[in-house]
Amino acid sequence: MTNIQRYRASDLPELFEKISQNAIGMDNYFDRFFDLSAGKPTYPPYNLVNVSNHESRLEIALAGFRKNEIKVYTEYGKLYVEGNVVKDDDKTPAENFEFIHRGLAKRSFTRTWSLADDVEIQHVDYDNGLLTVLLGKIIPEHHARKDYL
Structure with a gap:
C-alpha cells in the first residue's frame, strides 16, 4: 500500500x-x-512586449492623462503606476458638452506588477497618451557573454 x-x-x-x-x-x-x-484589474489596458532576452517593454494606454497626473515608482519588488485625475475649474470646450457615448475612460487608478529580483527599471517615458516603461534584466558579470577570440 x-x-x-x-x-x-x-x-x-x-x-x-x-x-x-x-x-x-x-x-x-x-x-x-x-x-x-x-x-486583476483591467484598467488601464497595457501590452508587455519582449524586446530581447534581457529587455522587456511595458506599454500602458493612458489617453487623456497629463504627465503631472501619473506617478511611476517601485517599492518592495513591485512596480506601481498611479493615475490621479485632477479636476480643473476651467473646463475645456469638449467637457461642456453632454456626451451621447463616452467610450474613453479617464478615472483614477493604481496598477501593480511584481518584479523579479533580477529586473530593474531602465527608462520611463510618457508621450501621446502612451506610458512606456523599459524593464531590463540584471545579468551578473559571470553570466554575461564574453568573447575571447
Whole structure:
C-alpha cells in the first residue's frame, strides 16, 4: 500500500502553510504566489512586449492623462503606476458638452506588477497618451557573454 495524499486547488493554502513553517527566508516567494490569485484589474489596458532576452517593454494606454497626473515608482519588488485625475475649474470646450457615448475612460487608478529580483527599471517615458516603461534584466558579470577570440 502507498501513502500518497491527493491535493486539490482548495488545499493549496494549507499545503503552503505547512511548507512555509520550514522554509526560512522564503516568505516573499509565497506572498508573491498568493498575490497572483487575487482578482486583476483591467484598467488601464497595457501590452508587455519582449524586446530581447534581457529587455522587456511595458506599454500602458493612458489617453487623456497629463504627465503631472501619473506617478511611476517601485517599492518592495513591485512596480506601481498611479493615475490621479485632477479636476480643473476651467473646463475645456469638449467637457461642456453632454456626451451621447463616452467610450474613453479617464478615472483614477493604481496598477501593480511584481518584479523579479533580477529586473530593474531602465527608462520611463510618457508621450501621446502612451506610458512606456523599459524593464531590463540584471545579468551578473559571470553570466554575461564574453568573447575571447
